Amino acid sequence: MGWTDERVALLKKLWLEGLSASQIAKQLGGVTRNAVIGKVHRLGLSGRATPSQPRPATYKAPRAPRPVSATPAAPRRLAEPSHQPQPRPQVYREEAPGSATVLTLGAHMCKWPIGDPSSDSFTFCGKRAGDGAPYCVDHAQVAYQPQQTKKKTGANELARSLRRYI
Numbered sequence: 001m002g003w004t005d006e007r008v009a010l011l012k013k014l015w016l017e018g019l020s021a022s023q024i025a026k027q028l029g030g031v032t033r034n035a036v037i038g039k040v041h042r043l044g045l046s047g048r049a050t051p052s053q054p055r056p057a058t059y060k061a062p063r064a065p066r067p068v069s070a071t072p073a074a075p076r077r078l079a080e081p082s083h084q085p086q087p088r089p090q091v092y093r094e095e096a097p098g099s100a101t102v103l104t105l106g107a108h109m110c111k112w113p114i115g116d117p118s119s120d121s122f123t124f125c126g127k128r129a130g131d132g133a134p135y136c137v138d139h140a141q142v143a144y145q146p147q148q149t150k151k152k153t154g155a156n157e158l159a160r161s162l163r164r165y166i
């Protein structure tokens, strides 16, 4: 069988469609795979793209812009915020609550009991109390709140009894 125009046209078509030489030979009939390959070469069709391997895209999509900084910026160091209020200027030295004991409790010190009276860690508030008052301002407010009165009766009585000795 020779290469008629129709057969050559079919060969071109099938080749360009991506069929292999042996597939084309089968389709055409009467020719071998080698004959197909030889004809393809003679027709100058051999440089077709391999259908099984899609042509690598030559167009490269523009790269997504990189983030300005790959690593997150270190958190800005802020000046240490002063959580603690500045101590108010005071004319007397204010003791921290719970600093007084029975031995150190003075006449003008808050006698607000702190802790369990039966335990060794029991202390008194010790802050400066008003003249003639058993408690400092803060504890006086707590002691004389109506809803707290009952609750603090024991504390009041303890303070009252202590005043006899101080």
Ligand SMILES: [Zn+2]
Pocket: 097, 110, 111, 112, 125, 126, 127, 135, 136, 137, 138, 139
């Ligand atoms: Zn107090």
